[in-house]
Amino acid sequence: MTSSGTAPLRLVIHAPTPTALERARNNARNLLAARPDAQVRIVVNAGAVTAALDGPDAETDRLLRVCGNTLARTGRSAGGLTVVPAGVLDIAEAQAEGWGYMRA
Template identity: 50%
Template sequence: MARARNNALNILRDRPDAQVHIVVNADGVRAALETSHPETDMLLLACANTLSKIGAVAPPALQTVPSAAIALVTMQQDGWTYIRA
């Protein structure tokens, strides 16, 4: 999670007009819930499937997507670039 957050901040520092999301599932969701980061929480898209599986609810600062996998596929089809952190 720390690497993804740092990557996002570096991208936005160098390209302030860039659109950046951090899509998280599985252990990434747990890490996002355990460590809040005000500068990047608004960039997170947490997997609702994972949240349901672990019995957790995303705090208001985190956006959710029904499925992280589907979100990644759809975003890539729409021209987004995927960077694995």
Template identity: 60%
Template sequence: MENLRLIIHAPTAGALERGRRNLANLLKQAPTAQVELVINAGAVAAALDTPSPLDSHLRICRNTLEANLFTAPDGVSVVAAAVLHIAQRQAEGWAYMRA
């Protein structure tokens, strides 16, 4: 599974929780997989409130951060727009899963 590349999309607090579990389970079975947990909307506040050891895989939507006057923590990647990042990754051949 060395070529496995997956985007997990989480737009809500509940989806963030599921996405983090999906991410952990995937990495347990396929530790070399490339996986990003892309979050926007309600998932952003939840992620900022409850950090996780898996947050190095997070990609936070800058639009959501700015609309809510949030600041991303150090070490967490910010993308210009979740929708654009997901579309670009899919164009590059990444698989998509909604949490």
């Protein structure tokens, strides 16, 4: 519960493409501007992984969770980004914990 007595706002934004990653970053910025106490994760897989690695964003990179399966398939390294074993698993586990889901 938050100090106002409401449940915390927790949202997973799924970004599987470069365009979706751009939308996810914008959605995360907008949500955090409106609700600074919100918890936001952006799970990137497929084509969004390359976009995230090639186009870092200082404001939202801390929110990214990069699919390890995609990294292995592409032979890329995540640098300093958070890596999860599988994007789909990370999303499913977050939903099981009560996080909301949005596909960007």
